[in-house]
Amino acid sequence: MRIPLINTDISLSEQVYKAMEGAQLNGLLATDRPDENHIDWVPLTDEKSAIDYINYQTPALLALNFSDPNLDAAGIIETIAADPWLNNGGLIVFHNGLNAEKQLEELPQTNIVISLPYHEIPHQLARVLEVIAENRQILFHRSILVDFSSTILGNHSLSPDTHIIPCYVNLISNYLFNMGFVSPDTKSRLGLSLTEMLMNAIEHGCCGITFDEKAQYLEKHGNISGLILERVKSPEVAKSKLIFEYNIQRTHSTFRIEDSGPGFDWRPMMDKSREVDILSQHGRGLLLTLNSMDEVSFNEKGNAVTMRLNHAQNTTNTVPAVFQDQDMLAVDPGTEIFRQGEASDYLYYIAEGEFAVLINKKQIATVTPADILVGEMSFLLDETRSATMIAVTPGRLMKISKASFITAIRNQPYYGLFLAKLLAQRLDRMGRALTA
Secondary structure, eight states, rough: OEEEEEOOOOOHHHHHHHHHHHOTTTTTTOOOOGGGGGOOOEOOOOOHHHHHHHHHOOOOOOEEEOOTTOOHHHHHHHHHHHTTOOOOOEEEEEEEESSHHHHHSSOOOOOOEEEEEGGGGGHHHHHHHHHHTTTHHHHHHHHHHHGGOOOEEEEEOOOOGGGGHHHHHHHHHHHHHHHSSOOOOHHHHHHHHHHHHHHIIIIIIIIIOOOOHHHHHHHHHHSSSSHHHEEEEEEETTOOOOOEEEEEEESSEEEEEEEEOOOOGGGGGGOOTTTOOOOOSSSSHHHHHHSSSEEEESSSSSEEEEEEOOOOSSSSSSGGGGGGGOEEEEEOOTTEOOOTSSOOEEEEEEEOOOEEEHHHHHHHEEOGGOOEEEEEHHHHHOOOOOEHHHHHHOOOEEEEEHHHHHHHHHTTTTTHHHHHHHHHHHHHHHHHHHOO
């Protein structure tokens, strides 16, 4: 696997490479393709080479030195954010910690997996890459987008380490957003809910911190992380674990968090209408979760919570930047989009809905936004339509003419490369299906 490292600081590069070697990560990111069994860092030292690499290679993961004085790192992130449909890889950000976090918050929303201060690289980078390896099925969504199976599962045993929580949370919320399953607002609320519930499991379950102890510590120090670090020095606490599971389906996601603590009396806390001071450190996270998730339940003991989030159906949150000026067509169920045997003058970007594909009046497939484009083969080969497509549900399609597509590729050549990759994936998938 090749990960671009956008950076001019030699010492930072050395830290990154050393963290990799120390963790012996070769093979952790293995797939069924032998050439992806190890990580190759690709050094990029200026904005143009970085943007060209991102646009043409569309990497699933990249790393950026945000505080590099020789780079316009904010400009690179803004360029990525300008076309999130294409440039949707995960982003690891390194920074000097001074004002960087605040600056990052003010930039457009991107797929940041985690932001690491320089001093945390030796301690945290290896673990971050391990988490990515364990959850590669939800980071590399573009490679499985057209092969999306009925369920994606994750089951992880976590140590009481608060630093790694954002990595898990961002991977999941970014994935659900990029798949069109949640809106930007839902993505934000989901991230906050998972963070709060995982933190509660570490604080109260793993570390045994009581509400009174937390309140007293916060009054003196303003942040609970110091108390958690103190507790983790105990061998018994350090070896404690919490379980984090996710189950992602087309219609919904479920999350389960279980700690090894004594639990708590959750029953009085389950009223969504109860009043909680938003600045209070007690009960705020659970109330936020109750109002963000569609279902929340605890086991009898109170040391395990299960949450369900229903997805938006057959939608996508982003459209290709080069086609954003194209008209979007709204269609009703039963609408015939194109007919087998007719001339092929357009391809379609699927923004919303479910569509049946028929050959000789027999349905052979169903396509959704996960398939991205439809009708591209006859469109490119200048042949008549090989199938009929009919809307099964209400939907939205972007109708793209050959002239518009050619103009877009002329202006942004990497879109042509992406289309070639998409077609290659489909042909590869078809070939594997035939030989299975």
